[in-house]
Amino acid sequence: MKSKNYSEKILKVFKKKGFVFSEPDVLLDSNYIIQRSGENFKKLMINFEDDSGKNMCLRPDLTLASCVKYLKENSIGTAKIYYSGQAYRRSNNSKESIANDQIGLEIIGSKKKTLDDKEIINTILKSIDKIKIKNVSINIGDVSFFRQLVDSLSIPERWKLRLIRHFWRPKYFEDLLNRLETNSDIDPIAVDFDKKKFSEMKNLDQNQEIAGRKISEILSRFDKKISDPRSFTEGKKIVKMIREFLKISCPIDQIDKNLNKFFKKNNIKQNVIKNLLPTKILSQSNYKIVFSTNFGRDIEYYTGMVFAIWASANKNKQEIARGGRYDDLLKNLGSSKDISAVGAAINLNNLSRLV
């Protein structure tokens, strides 16, 4: 089957499910993206300066570009969109192409999260059915489970936040676990407490800013910091539990049972994980689906359910689709209110290696 044929078949499914075509801009304002995504993302972007001296980049990701468009057009309410085009990213692997052909779909601004998750996964699976791909397997995870687990643990607040913030960086996260395990905090045990300076600053105008931070912010954080316990002895036990949690990987229909077993063993309330439903949706699917608590940690913007679909032909295994929930992305891109979003994209380059 030719590439054009199968992309047409996929798009037909998208349209039938009520998704509307939306073409995100190819050129984006680099500074806008870097300001909101940080330096790490910049390394992936293809940047240049336009004639007016403005820093621009080729869209590095179609989800990101679709969200930028949603905000630019001041869209209100639910947008059910699909796109078809190229995303441009640098790669450390010289064999990988800079341009990736993607077709994908997004539901932005809807409040029916569970139904939307289901709709995205089912639409992608239906598209794959249409192009008659064989040997399909699905990996699924939910990155919010880890956050919910950490919230339930009795460890100092700063450790909770660190673990949650760095869940996306497995290498540094491992470093953090080693420190937590050996009780070697990355902050020195004693916090230098300059009483004189503290009192002086208390008497200043609290709204005065020092390098972008109000004095009230500085003093409030300082107060919190000195009250958060510096020494902590339960590290080894907690780390063992976290490592055990991140090893949970099983067929989707057994996830309930395995999570409950883990909670019981570690004396954790069983209702810590509140939103198992989206993952349960897939239990009735005919595909081989594996749920892993460790899955979906490579892209920071996911906030909930994450999935990837694999297929193989002649011993050649390729990731053909990936998606998930990303409820914080639009806020990170400048929205003043919370806008939920979920989406997925099919990687046509990988698909063409199989079909």
Place this chain on the structure above:
Amino acid sequence: MKDLVTIGLPSKGRLKESSLNFLKKNNLRLRSKGGDRDYFANFDNLSNAKVIYLHAREIIERLGDGTLDVGISGLDLLRESSSSLQKKTKVLKELDFGKANLVVAVPDDWIDVQTLADLEEVSFYFRDKKNLRLRVATKYPNLTNKFFATKGVTQYRLISSLGATETYPFTGSSEIITDITSTGSTLKANNLRVLKDGSILESYACVLASKKSLINKNKKKTINLFLGK
């Protein structure tokens, strides 16, 4: 002249003075036709070599493209350069001058920020509450990026600085800086404080050579004489 060794020396400041003292110690006598303003010089007693005075950053670049065979420059500038350039360059000798540290400095009034762990927390606060990335002014983007990556500081953006970096947090151009400092007095005078674990690199002047030049036996012989061997 066959196998002539071209040596790059810093063109100004303390680094130039100390480099000339290093030559003196090795009994190498320099002579320039055009006096102090001449960018070229020769040795009275090292016939197979000539000197070009260049900016310390330029010396690293020219060692990389093979225009220079040897040069004196700072380790900080070498480590900041591209990895392909570093692969082509070898540190032959560490010198006892040009000592300075590349550090992370924050406004002194940020009394709650003493370590990189604090900075990491504050950078997330900027992202989550202000929807902004913490801005870091620097002349050393590569070293800063590498250092922050190992310390888990990810939510920031770099602001390129060409000089007087210490002023950036107080002119609204950045929140914090990374900069080179030898005594810390300039940072202190500008109400900045180095984080307890904020040392990125301990730098000093070095004799550097193009790896390609070291393959040539005649050039290597001249380079050894330059080093006082």
